[in-house]
Amino acid sequence: MLDAIQRQLLEEIAGLHKVPEGAYNIRANGATDSRKTTAHIDIVSKTDKSGIDIRIQDGTRGESVHIPVVLSESGLSETVYNDFYIGRDCDVTIVAGCGISNCGKQDSEHDGVHRFFIGENSRVRYVEKHYGTGDGEGKRILNPVTEVYQEKNSYAELEMTQIKGVDSTVRTTVAELAEGAQLIVKEALMTHGSQKAASIYTVHLNGEGSRTDVVSRSVARGDSAQSFEAAVIGNTRCRGHAECDAIIMDRARVIAVPRLEANHVDAQLIHEAAIGKIAGEQLIKLMSLGLTEAEAEEQIISGFLR
Amino acid sequence: MLELQHVSYRVREDQEDLTIIDDLDLTVEDGKFLVVTGPNGGGKSTLARLIMGIRPVTGGKILLNGEDITHLSVTERARRGISFAFQQPVRFKGIRVIDLLRLAVGHPVSVAVACGYLSRVGLCAKDYIYREVNDSLSGGELKRIEIATVLARGTACSLFDEPEAGIDIWSFQNLIKVFESIRETSRGTVMIISHQERILSIADEIVVIDGGKVVRQGPRDEVLPEILGTSSAQNAACSRLEQEG
Numbered sequence: 001m002l003d004a005i006q007r008q009l010l011e012e013i014a015g016l017h018k019v020p021e022g023a024y025n026i027r028a029n030g031a032t033d034s035r036k037t038t039a040h041i042d043i044v045s046k047t048d049k050s051g052i053d054i055r056i057q058d059g060t061r062g063e064s065v066h067i068p069v070v071l072s073e074s075g076l077s078e079t080v081y082n083d084f085y086i087g088r089d090c091d092v093t094i095v096a097g098c099g100i101s102n103c104g105k106q107d108s109e110h111d112g113v114h115r116f117f118i119g120e121n122s123r124v125r126y127v128e129k130h131y132g133t134g135d136g137e138g139k140r141i142l143n144p145v146t147e148v149y150q151e152k153n154s155y156a157e158l159e160m161t162q163i164k165g166v167d168s169t170v171r172t173t174v175a176e177l178a179e180g181a182q183l184i185v186k187e188a189l190m191t192h193g194s195q196k197a198a199s200i201y202t203v204h205l206n207g208e209g210s211r212t213d214v215v216s217r218s219v220a221r222g223d224s225a226q227s228f229e230a231a232v233i234g235n236t237r238c239r240g241h242a243e244c245d246a247i248i249m250d251r252a253r254v255i256a257v258p259r260l261e262a263n264h265v266d267a268q269l270i271h272e273a274a275i276g277k278i279a280g281e282q283l284i285k286l287m288s289l290g291l292t293e294a295e296a297e298e299q300i301i302s303g304f305l306r
Numbered sequence: 307m308l309e310l311q312h313v314s315y316r317v318r319e320d321q322e323d324l325t326i327i328d329d330l331d332l333t334v335e336d337g338k339f340l341v342v343t344g345p346n347g348g349g350k351s352t353l354a355r356l357i358m359g360i361r362p363v364t365g366g367k368i369l370l371n372g373e374d375i376t377h378l379s380v381t382e383r384a385r386r387g388i389s390f391a392f393q394q395p396v397r398f399k400g401i402r403v404i405d406l407l408r409l410a411v412g413h414p415v416s417v418a419v420a421c422g423y424l425s426r427v428g429l430c431a432k433d434y435i436y437r438e439v440n441d442s443l444s445g446g447e448l449k450r451i452e453i454a455t456v457l458a459r460g461t462a463c464s465l466f467d468e469p470e471a472g473i474d475i476w477s478f479q480n481l482i483k484v485f486e487s488i489r490e491t492s493r494g495t496v497m498i499i500s501h502q503e504r505i506l507s508i509a510d511e512i513v514v515i516d517g518g519k520v521v522r523q524g525p526r527d528e529v530l531p532e533i534l535g536t537s538s539a540q541n542a543a544c545s546r547l548e549q550e551g
Contacts, residue, residue, distance in 0.1 A: 303402075
């Protein structure tokens with residue numbers, strides 16, 4: 001049974017107040033808390049290492065899988081391997097995420113390695129939210145690795161959000177797309193205090209007509225530091241777009257490193273990067289509607305990270 | 307009532323002292339539909355910014371209903387009932403039209419109420435309400451949304467800084483209709499900075515500013531004939547042709 005802190009973490013990362021609909025696997029402090037499978041979605045623990053295999057049958061449509069992780073013990077460090085095998089002609093939503101509450105002195109760390117094998121013509125929406133809380137000296141560390149392997153004409157949409165409380169994170173995402181496959185990534189990131197965050201994306205457009213759109217929006221406050229590296233590699237006729245848009249505040253640092261690699265004459269690749277502080281005119285406009293400067297700033301940031 | 311008493315605004319640029327607003331006096335009675343005109347560089351836009359508090363005055367006083375608001379912030383002036391439509395409306399990534407209208411009203415309002423403000427500025431509400439106020443909107447669309455935020459606030463004093471600037475001739479025709487409707491429905495004071503004859507012709511009162519001073523203030527019927535054909539009262543179509551020709 002989850003305790004109150006774990007339930008609160010669960011609500012933050014997965015919007016869950018109670019047991020979710022559909023298949024789920026809830027992991028708390030390094031062990032499976034509860035699990036449910038459905039007629040079309042099976043979840044099996046790995047035998048050789050920590051983690052689960054999620055198998056979604058061909059033609060599964062309109063179903064969801066929740067696999068949240070909560071850590072409320074200080075000093076816990078784990079690496080978990082979750083593999084998703086999604087059949088053909090599926091349309092599913094996968095909700096993952098990790099919440100860490102560290103009130104102790106030791107660091108808590110969760111490194112989730114998620115691999116997605118998406119079958120032909122399948123659509124997958126993946127929502128991942130990371131959140132940290134707790135007033136202990138111990139750091140809250142999350143290093144997620146996401147690997148996406150897309151078969152012909154599949155579609156994947158990754159929404160990855162980390163807004164609060166994670167001291168150190170390195171997010172690594174690698175994707176390989178076959179013919180006609182499409183990958184959309186929307187990342188929203190906010191760092192504050194002395195937090196450090198790095199996002200590294202590598203998308204290989206291997207199949208004819210494959211497409212990707214990687215968009216990162218981030219806000220760096222306080223003394224935090226962020227770096228965003230996006231590599232889009234076009235190996236055939238394909239279209240790739242990567243965008244990094246950052247608001248920088250206080251004494252923060254932001255690094256954006258674009259990399260486009262075209263290995264074919266019909267690879268159309270674009271990268272856009274912009275880093276800047278909140279425009280004075282934006283603050284004044286909202287203040288002229290009656291908001292204080294601090295309220296205006298919050299509105300601009302929350303809209304930007306929406 | 308809005309009163310400006312001996313208001314000055316001086317700046318130092320390139321080691322030179324410039325007087326943008328020079329010991330200016332102006333009184334605007336409640337409920338008036340006032341158009342401020344005058345040659346470019348005469349200080350009109352600066353005057354509007356001084357009233358909203360976007361720029362600080364360097365001399366004189368600004369009074370709203372008898373209260374000295376000279377040293378109040380933009381936020382405090384907004385809360386006392388002044389609104390401002392920017393000449394170049396600001397774009398926001400991620401903030402939607404509905405969000406901006408809700409912030410303008412100051413409390414949560416239904417989509418239907420928010421759509422009402424868009425309809426008043428001639429925008430088909432359902433096409434716009436959930437759009438972001440970003441680069442995807444044209445200059446004319448943005449301008450109308452800007453005006454809608456001022457209408458949504460419904461304050462006692464609304465300032466519009468050159469609403470016609472930067473929009474095409476067709477949007478301009480629609481904009482005139484919007485101001486004609488504001489003219490008929492607004493109970494508050496409306497102050498528009500404009501050169502356009504069509505806007506001047508619906509004013510109760512016209513104020514001409516030149517060299518940082520009020521050089522003429524009076525009822526439309528008296529002032530308009532004096533300034534017709536000058537740069538203070540332009541015909542939209544003709545000025546467009548002049549620019550292009």
